Amino acid sequence: MEFYLKNLSVYHGKKRVINNVSTYFETGKITMIIGPNGSGKSTILKALSGLVDFYGKVSLPDGYNDIAEITGYVFQNPETQIIGSTVWEDVIFGLENIGLSKEEMDKRGNYVLGLLELSNLRDFDPYYLSGGQKQRLAIASILALEPEFLLLDEVTAMLDKNGKREVLNAIVRLKEMGKGVILATHELDLFLPVVDRCIYISGGNIVFDGEPIDGVNMYRQMVVSEL
Ligand SMILES: Nc1ncnc2c1ncn2[C@@H]1O[C@H](COP(=O)(O)OP(=O)(O)OP(=O)(O)O)[C@@H](O)[C@H]1O
Ligand SMILES: [Mg+2]
The missing domain is CATH 3.40.50.300 (P-loop containing nucleotide triphosphate hydrolases)
Known part of the structure; x- marks a missing residue:
């Protein structure tokens, strides 16, 4: 494209x-x-x-x-775009906003967390992530919007x-x-x-x-x- x-x-x-x-x-x-x-x-x-x-x-x-x-824009400072109280919530927040089914949200959420190597941090509070993990979460959340x-x-x-x-x-x-x-x-x-x-x-x-x-x-x- x-x-x-x-x-x-x-x-x-x-x-x-x-x-x-x-x-x-x-x-x-x-x-x-x-x-x-x-x-x-x-x-x-x-x-x-x-x-x-x-x-x-x-x-x-x-x-x-x-x-x-x-297009999807990712900010320099990941803090500006992290909103969920867990990594998982953060990733699916944007998906809830566009009204996807639960199955579709689960599918996309699991996929992007795997891709950005964050699957094991799914239930973690984003506040305590390292800088690199936060930035990967910010990218994952935008990527989930495809x-x-x-x-x-x-x-x-x-x-x-x-x-x-x-x-x-x-x-x-x-x-x-x-x-x-x-x-x-x-x-x-x-x-x-x-x-x-x-x-x-x-x-x-x-x-x-x-x-x-x-x-x-x-x-x-x-x-x-x-x-
Ligand atoms: N919200 C704004 N209001 C007014 N001027 C702005 C605004 N945002 C950027 N500018 C001006 O637009 C120009 C381009 O800024 P921009 O942030 O795109 O540069 P940049 O190449 O990203 O710089 P940097 O390497 O510092 O990130 C600059 O002159 C800047 O002062
Ligand atoms: Mg700039």
Whole structure:
């Protein structure tokens, strides 16, 4: 599955923070969005999830009317989206909201907890989970809603080495199951080995789109030349 953006612009007040961006995204690929603080990475992800309004045209696959139907956004800080008093409750919360049958909720809940290696923590209070476990729970809860694309905003930034590794493995598994992953990050070395494509944005414009190693090198040269 693919979708296309044509002249996507986002304003915060009168300020345009994304400038006529045109690109596409496809499932089965991990795309990394890099760029300096304030360049617009989170804003693009939020526009793609329907969390912020945008101008421009989005071409969706047949049968879809709204970009939010095919995307799910995961926040940097998992605390912002954990609501259940157990891991299980948290995972099925969003499913109850869309009115699924108990059988369907059980099926999806068990599946995503297995996939994110959280099955043994099912009855655990999310408050006491490690950072990596919390972040995997946040991803599991969004994944249960079955989006085609996961939008991951700095999801490893608050984690230690083990937590980063756990979440990185989970992201690779998402790709292997055919999901599209679009992630914003400053952790270039962590993600470089697993991503398929790199989009580098600066000042709300795409300045590079292509091979991850080339994008990362270009970004690093830019950062050094600006010091
Ligand atoms: N809610 C908001 N109201 C006003 N301006 C905002 C808002 N959110 C973001 N901005 C502005 O939009 C621009 C892009 O911000 P954004 O958060 O998308 O950057 P980013 O690339 O994700 O940065 P970082 O690497 O720090 O996460 C910045 O100039 C920022 O100040
Ligand atoms: Mg950001």
